[in-house]
Amino acid sequence: MITVNIDPILIHIGPLTIRWYGLMYVVGIIVGLLVVQPYAKAKGLTTDILETIVPWAVLAGLVGARLYFVVQQPLGQYLSQPWRIIAFWEGGMAFYGAIFGVLLVLVIASRLLKFPLLTLLDVAGLFGAVGQFFGRIGNIINGDIIGYPTTLPWGFVYANPNSFAPRHDIAYQPAALYEAVINVVLFGILWRLRNKFKPGVLFFVYLIGYSITQIIVFFWRDNEVVFLGLKQAQVTAIGVIIAAVVVFFAVAVSRRKKGIQDTKQA
Secondary structure, rough: EEEEEOOOOOOOOOOOOEEEHHHHHHHHHHHHHHHHHHHHHOOOOOHHHHHHHHHHHHHHHHHHHHHHHHHHOOOOHHHHHHHHHHHHHHOOOOOHHHHHHHHHHHHHHHHHHHHOHHHHHHHHHHHHHHHHHEEEEEEHHHOOOOOOEEEEEEEEEEEOOOOOOOOOOOOOHHHHHHHHHHHHHHHHHHHHHHHHHOOOOHHHHHHHHHHHHHHHOOOOOOEEEEOOOOOOHHHEEEHHHHHHHHHHHHHHHHHHHHHHHHHHHH
């Protein structure tokens, strides 16, 4: 078995606690920006536009991820202690909430800045694939994304007593590691496709690809079954795939009609 014995708490500074999980979020944001910035500039996103959008998108992503996690939990604990709704340090972020939050910001930004939404979405898809990888590293250290107990030789034993794992003496399927590997593969696919299609396609590939991986990985993750043998993230993923396919074809039809109209006018 593989033993993970890293204290999720990186350092104490007086009453302030800095965790590896939070640090990985910061690293993911920075590396994500460094990776996508050349692509973003090639697509017409100036530094001013990026500096305007990114802080709001990051904030919306964090808030959305936390809120989407909270609404999936028994709400009594949060109603009795409302401050725990924003207790990011306790662990518990649902990435679909981040996607929904960022999507809302990009729709608003596109209208206010008069910049094509589909291009913004493509950049966000690349950024998300990069940032998620580092978030999963934080999950591994935290022990807060785990699979079922296992005897497989690559099972993770989360030995540190501060880990969020239910037990520290048995091995679990390393679900966070599976997701980290998937993020690398998904990013590689997106990177190869980034200049091959019209705006918007890259984002839909990211969204549908990520959703498919969630359906698969959650069969190994130790989460509560909510509907027809599926877990909450799998149900959400199926809904997202259906919505993404519908919107994708709606965009394709709209482009086709516009192309026909432009040809007639010419």
